[in-house]
Amino acid sequence: MGRYVARRLVQAIPLLLGISIISFAILKAVPGGPTAAYEGNPNFTDEDLRRLEAAFGLDQPLHLQYVNWLSRFLVGDWGYSYSGGQPVLQLIFERLPNTLYLTLVVYLTVLLISIPVGILTATKQYSWFDHAVTGATFGFLSTPTFWLGLLLIIFFGLQLRLFPLGGIATPGAEFDLGDRLKHLVLPVATLALVQIGSYTRFLRASMLETLNQDYLRTARAKGLLERTVVLRHALKNAAIPLVTVAALDLPDLFAGALVTEQIFGWPGMGRLFWDAATRSDYPVLMGILAITSALIVLANLLADVLYGYLDPRIRYS
């Protein structure tokens, strides 16, 4: 196992390099550049423009720009934002807690709700509960988050005035748990409802398949409690598809939810990425893309390792 993981990690290096080259090329292929931000300043001169392009390295050939970026990136110098001049790492790490706070709550909510609901709908197939859940999950699955988010804002925020229209906390106020939770409800609901739909469907389908397997009949024949049969014997096998999905969703914890953060004015990574994209702020974009792609590779590895744990028949060498 250790050797397998090590080999996979080594294989990831060329992959990540490839991803970074492609991301860089795509970003640079987009016309325009970061200097549009200076347009409004009547005293901004061509001399200033040239100095800034030189300071940012924009005056160099594309391949050199990439090599410069990579060589600094590898030693921990991720460059400076073109807008505001601050170090990219600083910008990322001051947003990260806000995003993790949102995405972790969503992730846990999703798992805590969809696992029991998924099991119940499978064991009580065709019950009214199953029908209700199936209907609801399909509904949420087919709802785009931006639309759901806006509906929630309009209904619970503007009409009922139960929750704030956005933000992470009341501005300028001291820390207050109740206030924080109030701000959390709508964005979490927006993200979680959609994801609960998908997770529940996955678990229900694989549970149904597993429950009809011979080894479960054997387990029941041995006289095991139905609860033990379902939770210990069936769930472990049935969980494999869900584990794949859940593990592959892990990088989203970091990357944030672009659309939802934008709608709710959540000061997280999604909005940082969005703002950086609209400003052609390449260093910030490259920093986020690099971390996200590394996390995706790691999440894939994690999913593979978890299979081995859940199903001993799967062996890695």
Next chain:
Amino acid sequence: MGKKLFVILAAVSLVAAACGPSAPAGGGGTTTASATSEAPLRGGTAIIAIWQEPTTLNPLYRNQTVATVVGNGVIEGLARTRADGQYEGELAKSVPTLGNGVTVDGPKMEVRWELKPGIKWSDGNPVTSADIKFTWERWMADAKVNTRDGFSDIEAIDTPDPLTAIVKYKAIFPRYPDNFSGLLPKHLYEKEADLSKTDYNRKHVGTGPYKVTDFRVGESITLERNDNYRIKDKQYLDKIIFKNVPSSQVAIAQLKAGEVHGMWNLLESEMVEVEREAGVRVQADRSPSVERIELNTAMNKDQTEPTSTHPVLGDIEMRKALLWATPKQQIIDRLLAGKVKPGNSPVSLGWAAPTLTQDAYDQKKAIDALDKAGWVKGADGIRSKAGARAALTITTTTGNQTRERIEQVLIDEYKALGVELKIQNMPSATLLSASWSAGDPRKRGSFDLIMYGSSPGIDPGSTVTQRYHSKNIPHAGNNGVGQNYTRVKNAELDKAVDDSNATLDQAKRKEAYAKALKILNDQYVIIWLYDRADIDAHRVELRGWVENPWAEFTDNMEEWFLKK
């Protein structure tokens, strides 16, 4: 990305639409200056919604208007521009003038600034002339600063005593009062090699009535009263909080709901909706920004040669016809709710503004001119002359509804004239990058008509020189330096611009600008569509806002107060 952005914008406007016009007309309204006679109250917190996030407040790096909006309470310059367009001393006792602090010696110039005594930084340390010198040194040493305009013309700064700085310019620099619009505290950053890694970006120490006490990224920025401010107890409000919201539509919704006391920046087209709301006042200030359509007189091609001639727009009669066929007032009435004035020149406000009137809308005159000039209508109704077909493109920033509607009006108007107009819009990051290497079509000359807004400083010298002097036509040979995008070449215009830069006498400068801009208008290369407004809004309980076109609405934060 563009599509997604559109979806989100559409969605966000849905939210705003849902809040609807909840109150009947009346009660609200527009003020141009809300001077008030009531006795101001002390204390309280005002919350202002901002729908862009200031990435930095540092005056050396900032390039967003919203950063200036927030920084206004903290940063002060040696001089400021009053609402009437005249300079006055801010940190300096007064603004030096020729013979009174300003001396000219051959090509060189010296400006002697004297600080008001007893001024302190918000951390309690004294402000001295060494800070002035340090500000200049830092601006020149740091490669990432936004603009060195003015600073790069300084040769040396002498500090004979703590309150006096003698700024020595290499050449005559008439815009010297503008030059030090903010000072950097030497005692705090003298030893910092890289300002971008310091807290100066977020909690910058200044001399203004307020200081930043809390900067929560993407959430809010809190300003609290600076007890070391040079005028004791000048501020009424204890705190001013700038709250980040995702869009102007959300800011409007929160303003209506009373969650915020004020908001930064509305579009002209959003004004009417907000004005209808009881309890909300829209503050439409005049602004130096002028929306224009620039016509390319050189060939429309990438890296165009300045000596080339546009087959259609190269004909001044065609350019005249396009101006005469542009219904400015109709556009203003129909698309901008009649809230702005038609443009006449790039300098609409201030002491340098000329009294010029650009020719009015007259379609018949336009048709006659084209007939006379030999532009003959073909079977498809489009004119041509000597093999050149009058088919043009218009370019503006994508996603700007007002501009896109103006384009539609122009397509119809020009069609009636026998000129075909096609839309070729681009994202602002491309259109306005002002960068030759990033492919700004204005720089490269790859456009026919281009619509955007731009504003000069209170002294328009920089704008007029960079944009209308023939030496500033960007082309491959000069690596794309200059902003003379219409490629206008006129010896008299050049001379008038040169004259304006050769004197410190304000009256003479004004005369030279007026002459230059008159010649510019006579070349018919730019259609001045309208003078843009600078629109913000606040709830009626927040009082004391005063118009100053030369500064953002936060310029007089210390005079704001809350009334129950």
